Amino acid sequence: GAVVSQHPSWVICKSGTSVKIECRSLDFQATTMFWYRQFPKQSLMLMATSNEGSKATYEQGVEKDKFLINHASLTLSTLTVTSAHPEDSSFYICSARDLFVGATYEQYFGPGTRLTVT
Amino acid sequence: DAKTTQPPSMDCAEGRAANLPCNHSTISGNEYVYWYRQIHSQGPQYIIHGLKNNETNEMASLIITEDRKSSTLILPHATLRDTAVYYCIVRVTITIPNTGNQFYFGTGTSLTVIP
Numbered sequence: 367g368a369v370v371s372q373h374p375s376w377v378i379c380k381s382g383t384s385v386k387i388e389c390r391s392l393d394f395q396a397t398t399m400f401w402y403r404q405f406p407k408q409s410l411m412l413m414a415t416s417n418e419g420s421k422a423t424y425e426q427g428v429e430k431d432k433f434l435i436n437h438a439s440l441t442l443s444t445l446t447v448t449s450a451h452p453e454d455s456s457f458y459i460c461s462a463r464d465l466f467v468g469a470t471y472e473q474y475f476g477p478g479t480r481l482t483v484t
Numbered sequence: 485d486a487k488t489t490q491p492p493s494m495d496c497a498e499g500r501a502a503n504l505p506c507n508h509s510t511i512s513g514n515e516y517v518y519w520y521r522q523i524h525s526q527g528p529q530y531i532i533h534g535l536k537n538n539e540t541n542e543m544a545s546l547i548i549t550e551d552r553k554s555s556t557l558i559l560p561h562a563t564l565r566d567t568a569v570y571y572c573i574v575r576v577t578i579t580i581p582n583t584g585n586q587f588y589f590g591t592g593t594s595l596t597v598i599p
Binding site: 370372398400402409410411412415457459461463472473474475476477478480 | 529586
């Protein structure tokens with residue numbers, strides 16, 4: 367089955383620094399990837415839609431200058447949390463759609479990245 | 485915004501069938517019903533999806549009412565490893581790359597399988 371990986375699986379950073387999270391589709395090509403954030407005991411909240419070769423589309427209320435998304439290839443999207451603050455501590459999850467025409471277009475999710483800002 | 489309503493929690497005895505309901509009374513004619521589950525601190529896992537016919541795969545069965553306003557996910561023989569939060573999502577399936585297909589998650593149902 368389709369596999370999506372994320373790196374790192376967990377990261378601790380100091381307040382004010384930036385941290386980059388990678389999302390890779392390992393065995394399929396994905397023109398579209400999605401980024402979610404999940405706080406403890408809450409549901410997943412869609413942050414942005416990332417399309418290969420174009421600017422990401424951010425959901426209402428998500429700061430595009432704080433959460434930088436780059437989708438430079440068909441298998442890699444990155445999320446950079448800039449000037450991180452403790453309130454950015456969360457579980458960040460990416461997902462990807464299969465480009466293949468015959469695919470059923472469900473999303474395949476990565477294992478998530480736990481970010482802790484101290 | 486999520487367009488589904490699910491009970492917040494359910495218990496099920498191990499070995500018994502788990503029936504998880506979902507209400508999607510405002511579903512449109514071209515929207516599919518998807519089910520995912522999330523085991524603690526992991527990414528969501530795809531279970532099944534359907535449009536209007538009942539569907540079955542190796543994991544579960546999906547029963548969609550005739551008016552499509554609600555559906556039920558059935559895990560035929562629940563095991564302890566099925567303890568997870570189950571999300572029901574409605575979404576248009578668009579076959580054109582780079583368009584739409586966003587998932588908006590609701591609060592889901594936390595299923596606990598009891599030994």
